[in-house]
Amino acid sequence: MTDEQLAGGCVKGDPIAQKALYQQFARKMMSICMRYAHNRDQAQDILQDGFVKVFQKIDHYRGEGPLGGWIARTMVNTALDHIRRNKPYDHSLDLTEAEHLHSEDEHVLSGMTTDELMEMIQTLPTGYRTVFNLFAIEGYPHKDIAEMLGISENTSKSQFMKARAYLRKLLPKEAAAQYGLQHEG
Numbered sequence: 001m002t003d004e005q006l007a008g009g010c011v012k013g014d015p016i017a018q019k020a021l022y023q024q025f026a027r028k029m030m031s032i033c034m035r036y037a038h039n040r041d042q043a044q045d046i047l048q049d050g051f052v053k054v055f056q057k058i059d060h061y062r063g064e065g066p067l068g069g070w071i072a073r074t075m076v077n078t079a080l081d082h083i084r085r086n087k088p089y090d091h092s093l094d095l096t097e098a099e100h101l102h103s104e105d106e107h108v109l110s111g112m113t114t115d116e117l118m119e120m121i122q123t124l125p126t127g128y129r130t131v132f133n134l135f136a137i138e139g140y141p142h143k144d145i146a147e148m149l150g151i152s153e154n155t156s157k158s159q160f161m162k163a164r165a166y167l168r169k170l171l172p173k174e175a176a177a178q179y180g181l182q183h184e185g
Helices: 001-011 015-036 042-061 067-086 114-122 125-136 142-149 155-176
Strands: none
Touching: 001 015, 001 042, 001 067, 001 155, 015 042, 015 067, 015 114, 015 125, 042 114, 067 125, 114 125, 114 155, 125 142, 125 155, 142 155
């Protein structure tokens, strides 16, 4: 089925189209949900809520881009709704307090596999993980992230820099564990 056929069938409430849409996109959408969730159970909750929204709002899909992209935005927004309910930004610092965390080394994570990086991202505190995903993976600018999350642009930048610093700290531990070495420090 084409994107238009899937969307059209879902608008009509056709269970075959709904099942086909879910089967076609669930795996990819789960990986998006996992980037924002603390664990697999929370990601599954986000996925379920996201697909409920997809089916409720499928009539808003206009065919102006890939259906998968429209569904992915719905999943990201659903994940952000879950995160906003938990208010992970209340203890955020201003950008000027985190500037020392910035490092010129842009290649720290370049040697890692996607799965290794995803495991490390899962360990980030919620605020760091959310901004890191939105900026580094989804490609949103800090101004848009700030609007989406109800935070300042400087807080978004601060959270991103803290996430990068946190990931850099984890990297030696991960490498040490991988090679059976004690991590000191």
